[in-house]
Amino acid sequence: MARDTLFENKAPAETFEFNERVADVFDDMLDRSVPFYKQVIEMVAEILGRSLRADDTVYDLGCSTGTTLMALAKKLESKNLKFIGIDSSKAMLDKALRKAEMFSIADRIDFIEMDITQAELSRAGGIILNYTLQFIKPSIRLEFLKNIHNGLRNNGILILSEKVICQDKELDQQFLDSYHRYKKRRGYSELEIANKREALENVLVPLTIQENYDLLVQAGFTRVETFFQWFNFVSFVACK
Numbered sequence: 001m002a003r004d005t006l007f008e009n010k011a012p013a014e015t016f017e018f019n020e021r022v023a024d025v026f027d028d029m030l031d032r033s034v035p036f037y038k039q040v041i042e043m044v045a046e047i048l049g050r051s052l053r054a055d056d057t058v059y060d061l062g063c064s065t066g067t068t069l070m071a072l073a074k075k076l077e078s079k080n081l082k083f084i085g086i087d088s089s090k091a092m093l094d095k096a097l098r099k100a101e102m103f104s105i106a107d108r109i110d111f112i113e114m115d116i117t118q119a120e121l122s123r124a125g126g127i128i129l130n131y132t133l134q135f136i137k138p139s140i141r142l143e144f145l146k147n148i149h150n151g152l153r154n155n156g157i158l159i160l161s162e163k164v165i166c167q168d169k170e171l172d173q174q175f176l177d178s179y180h181r182y183k184k185r186r187g188y189s190e191l192e193i194a195n196k197r198e199a200l201e202n203v204l205v206p207l208t209i210q211e212n213y214d215l216l217v218q219a220g221f222t223r224v225e226t227f228f229q230w231f232n233f234v235s236f237v238a239c240k
């Protein structure tokens, strides 16, 4: 796995983009900067394993290099599911396809290059939206979640994982400090952490847990719970 050294040097402020340079090191970036990334995928597999029916379709919106879908394809093999990964970054999808071919599961996953807010989703058993809603303009998040709700069959499940902020400013700072200490333990320097933070400014716009919860309820989901939290990282399950 190529090591993420993108923010090692003090470069002129550059806005974060999911381009080829990011795609090349993305798996290492996720592994070192999203706490409990693998464990969350295992929990997602367990939740979907309980609710999905044979032959259901599962979408991963903002699938990046396809790590989640590939894990699900292996863990839920017996259900004969159809997997569709959608992402607007060609570089990410090229990687995803190469990985799927390497693991001999390319025939079970379709990757589509398009804007997830324009995707026509239909009769899905499960939709995954992990660490991606935060990159969608806040003003269109509700419409987008309504579209996801419409795209699920009855009793279908949305999994939403997000970076969040706290309502309380002091706790927010403490959670961020813990996250930066986590990144330092994972080998990122102070400069890399600061540079990445600057690049993500105004690109990644996190909401509070309550704001995300309210959006899900307004979008039509009747049953919404969090199933994971580590400081400012949270995962929700929402049922139609």
Ligand SMILES: C[S@@+](CC[C@H](N)C(=O)[O-])C[C@H]1O[C@@H](n2cnc3c(N)ncnc32)[C@H](O)[C@@H]1O
Residues within 6 Å of the ligand: 018, 030, 061, 062, 063, 064, 065, 066, 067, 068, 086, 087, 088, 089, 092, 114, 115, 116, 117, 129, 130, 131, 132, 135, 136
């Ligand atoms: C942080 S990554 C998601 C990580 C991935 N879900 C995972 O868990 O491995 C965000 C992804 O969303 C994609 N993305 C952001 N906005 C998008 C949009 N409007 N349409 C499609 N993809 C989008 C980016 O290209 C990127 O690959």
